[in-house]
Amino acid sequence: MKSAPLLAMLLSGLAGGFGHCISMCGPLVGSLSVGETRKGILHLLLYNLGRVTTYTILGGVVGLSGSFLLLAASIEPLQRVIMILAGLSVIIMGLATAEWLPILQWGNRCTPGASAMQKVMDLFKAPRSIGTWYPMGIVLGFLPCGLTYTALLAAARAGMEATNPFAGMMQGALMMMLFGIGTAPALILVGKMVNTISSITRKRFYRVASIIMIATGVWFVVKGW
Numbered sequence: 001m002k003s004a005p006l007l008a009m010l011l012s013g014l015a016g017g018f019g020h021c022i023s024m025c026g027p028l029v030g031s032l033s034v035g036e037t038r039k040g041i042l043h044l045l046l047y048n049l050g051r052v053t054t055y056t057i058l059g060g061v062v063g064l065s066g067s068f069l070l071l072a073a074s075i076e077p078l079q080r081v082i083m084i085l086a087g088l089s090v091i092i093m094g095l096a097t098a099e100w101l102p103i104l105q106w107g108n109r110c111t112p113g114a115s116a117m118q119k120v121m122d123l124f125k126a127p128r129s130i131g132t133w134y135p136m137g138i139v140l141g142f143l144p145c146g147l148t149y150t151a152l153l154a155a156a157r158a159g160m161e162a163t164n165p166f167a168g169m170m171q172g173a174l175m176m177m178l179f180g181i182g183t184a185p186a187l188i189l190v191g192k193m194v195n196t197i198s199s200i201t202r203k204r205f206y207r208v209a210s211i212i213m214i215a216t217g218v219w220f221v222v223k224g225w
Helices: 004-024 026-033 042-065 068-097 102-108 112-122 130-140 146-160 165-194 199-224
Strands: none
Touching: 004 026, 004 146, 004 165, 026 042, 026 068, 026 165, 026 199, 042 068, 042 130, 042 146, 042 165, 068 130, 068 146, 068 199, 146 165
16 A cells, blocks of 8 residues: 555645644634633544544545546535535524523523423534534544545545555545545644633634524525525
């Protein structure tokens, strides 16, 4: 297995992460991190591990088939559904973060339905359960991204030149895994920087972040519709 393409994908992910990813995905990751009280970066590592998992699977598929067009055609309907569901979830997260959902007050009522609904809404409001970050990364890893598409094209090309389908699958999967790992440091940095600001500034950022999340969610829904 050639090592040069693998190194190139890692460096491309690292460079693209501090360029493209910070501008395109940074606001979303920053908004999701608002209100996170955990110390360390475990939750951000899990989120990025989820993205890398998705990238690795997609890389294996294009490496096995040797065709990015085949993958693009097959996952386009799935991407649309994911964009709509992710958009709705991000909108709810934004409303929950800003405490603009009247339903959040239902928890004070002694009814089983209100209590259950409160538990569901708590999943969208920071700080979130540590178990939500990995699946969230898996799902959002499917979101359309020009930089990711370019990496998949490289993985598909490498798959076409492999000696057999299995080697092509492994080459594609490894290339996309390293690409995803390369993009992670920039997004982890954004996620940690959000909660290092002062409490007064953070309160103001809460409102700004909530608006960003709601606007991002609406954009996802419109693009996926």
